[in-house]
Amino acid sequence: MRARCTNSDNGPAAVIGQGHTLLPILQTLGILFLLAAAPGAGATSNDRSVNESRPASPEGRVSVEMISGTLDVSGWNEDRVEVTGTLDRRFTLTVETAGDLVTVKVELPKKKHLHLHDAVCDLRVRIPSRGSLTTQAVSAEAKVTGISGAIEVESVSGGVTIFGESKWVRAQVVSGDIGITGAGGRISAEAVSGSVTVQSPGGEIEGTTVSGRVTVRGGPFERVTMEAVSGVIEFEGSLTPDAEVDISNHSGTVEFALKGAEAGEFDVSTFSGDIRSEFGGNSHRTSKYALGEEYHQTVGSGGPRISIDAFSGSVRLRKL
Numbered sequence: 511m512r513a514r515c516t517n518s519d520n521g522p523a524a525v526i527g528q529g530h531t532l533l534p535i536l537q538t539l540g541i542l543f544l545l546a547a548a549p550g551a552g553a554t555s556n557d558r559s560v561n562e563s564r565p566a567s568p569e570g571r572v573s574v575e576m577i578s579g580t581l582d583v584s585g586w587n588e589d590r591v592e593v594t595g596t597l598d599r600r601f602t603l604t605v606e607t608a609g610d611l612v613t614v615k616v617e618l619p620k621k622k623h624l625h626l627h628d629a630v631c632d633l634r635v636r637i638p639s640r641g642s643l644t645t646q647a648v649s650a651e652a653k654v655t656g657i658s659g660a661i662e663v664e665s666v667s668g669g670v671t672i673f674g675e676s677k678w679v680r681a682q683v684v685s686g687d688i689g690i691t692g693a694g695g696r697i698s699a700e701a702v703s704g705s706v707t708v709q710s711p712g713g714e715i716e717g718t719t720v721s722g723r724v725t726v727r728g729g730p731f732e733r734v735t736m737e738a739v740s741g742v743i744e745f746e747g748s749l750t751p752d753a754e755v756d757i758s759n760h761s762g763t764v765e766f767a768l769k770g771a772e773a774g775e776f777d778v779s780t781f782s783g784d785i786r787s788e789f790g791g792n793s794h795r796t797s798k799y800a801l802g803e804e805y806h807q808t809v810g811s812g813g814p815r816i817s818i819d820a821f822s823g824s825v826r827l828r829k830l
Contacts, residue, residue, distance in 0.1 A: 560633075562593045562605045569659065570610035571644070572637045577616070578649035578668075579631030585639030585656035585674070595633040612637075651686075661693075669704070677713075687722070694728075705741075712750075729769070731755075738762055746830065749774075753814040763823045766816070769830035773813025776827065778805040780820045787827035 566572070568589050574581065591612045597603055604615045616631055637643060642659035645652060649667040660678040663670050669686040672679060677695030681688045687704040690697060694711040705722040708715055710729070717724045718737040726736060729747035734755045736743050741762045748769040749755065757764055763783075768774070771789065778785055778793070781802045785793035791807035805825075818825055 557596055558599050560593060560595055560597050560603050562603060564591050564605050564607050564612055565589065566591045566607075566612050566638055566641065567610040568638045569640045569642075570612065570638065571642050572635070573611065573613045574633075574635055574643070574645040575613070575615045576631055576633065576645075576647050576650060578647065579616075579633065581645065581647060581650050581652045582634045583643060583645065583652070583654045583657070584634075584636050585641070585658070586636045587639060588636070589638055591638075592636045593633060595631075597631055597633075601631070749814040751813055755814060755816040755818075757816075757818045759819075759823055760821045761823060762820075764818055764820050764825045765828070766818060766826065767828040767830050768816075771809060771813075771829060773810030774808075775813060775815050776805060776807045776809070776818075777816065778818040778825055778827070779803070780823070780825060782822045783820055783824040785825045785827070788829045789827055 566589055572591055574583065591605070591614070593603065593605055593614055597616065602617050604617060606613045614635055637657065639656055640658050642661070643654065643657055644662045645664065647665045647668065650665055651668045652663050652665055653671045654661055654663060655673045657674050658676055661672060661676045662680045663672065664682045665686060666684045667686060668683070670681045670683055670688045672681060672690045672693060674692050676693045679690055679693045680698045681690065682700045683704055684702045685704060686701065688699045688701050688706045690699055691709045695713040697708060697710060697713065698716045699706045699708060701719040701722055703721045704719060706717040706719050707725045708717055709727050712728060712730045712732070714733040715726050715731055716735040717726055719741060720739045721741060723742045723744070724736050724738050725744045726734060727746045730750045731747060732750050732753050734745065736745065736757045739760045742765065743757055743759045743762065744765045745757070746767040757766070776789060779802065785803045785805045787793070787805060787807065789807055789809050791805065793803040793805040795803055
C-alpha cells in the first residue's frame with residue numbers, strides 16, 4: 511500500500527490502561543486526518559528501505575507512532591526490536607530506548623511542508639513476544655500477531671487485526687473493521703463505522719460500534735458487553751456460572767446463542783420488535799398500544815444473568 515506519512519508535535523500518546531483516547535486524536539489531528547485521507551501517489555525515487563534494531567527487555571514496552579501507511583507488528587524470541595520497511599527519504603525514523611520502553615516514530619522534519627502526498631510509510635516491527643505494545647495512527651492498516659503482553663491499537667481510519675494470546679487487548683477505530691482472534695482475559699474493541707469481530711477462549715469482552723456488526727464467539731465468558739446503534743449483534747458461545755451479559759442495540763437484530771445452558775436468568779425487552787426463545791416461557795406485549803415485547807425467564811437455579819435491550823429490532827435466543 512502506498513501511503514502518506516506526516517507528523518504533529520502534539521500527536522496521540524496513549525498509555526495502556528488510561529482509558530479511551532480516540533476523541534482527543536480526532537480533535538488534535540483533524541487536519542492531518544484530512545491529509546491522510548487524500549489519494550496517494552505511486553512509488554517515487556524518494557523511497558528508501560529502513561532497517562533499525564535496538565536491544566529490548568523480554569517483557570518490556572514498545573510504542574509505535576505513525577500517521578498513515580501499513581503497520582505489521584509481530585512477536586519473536588529475540589530480545590530486541592527490529593524495524594524494517596519502506597520510508598520516503600524526506601521523513602525520519604526514530605527508534606529510542608528509555609528504560610524498558612522502546613519508541614518507534616516516523617516524523618516529518620519540522621522544516622518540511624505537510625503537503626507531501628506521495629510519501630511512503632510501510633513498516634514491519636518485530637518485538638519480544640512477551641512484551642506489550644501501544645500503537646497510534648491516523649490512517650493505517652494495522653496487523654498484530656504473536657504478542658502475549660498487553661496490546662493497545664488506535665487508528666482513526668484503517669482496519670485493525672490482532673492474532674495471539676494476549677490477556678489484555680484494546681482496539682479503537684473510527685472508520686474500519688476490528689478483528690481479534692485468540693486473545694483472552696480482558697478485551698475491548700470499539701468502532702464508530704465498521705464491524706467488530708472477536709473470537710476468544712473467554713474472559714471479559716466489550717464490543718461496541720455505532721454503525722456495523724458486532725460478533726463475539728467462544729468462551730466461557732465472565733462478562734460480555736455488546737452495543738450497537740445501527741447493525742446486527744451476534745453472540746455465540748458459553749458463559750461461566752456467575753457471568754453477566756449486557757447487550758443493547760438501537761436499530762438492528764440481536765442473535766444470542768448459548769452453549770451448555772443449564773441455568774440462567776433472562777431479562778429481554780424490545781420497543782419495536784418480537785422476541786423468540788428456545789429456553790422456555792413466552793414473551794408478552796408491553797402494551798396493547800405498543801409493538802414492544804418483554805421476556806423474563808429463569809432456567810434452572812441461578813446461573814448467568816443475561817440482559818438484552820433492543821429498541822427497534824427482533825431478538826432471537828437459541829440453544830447450542
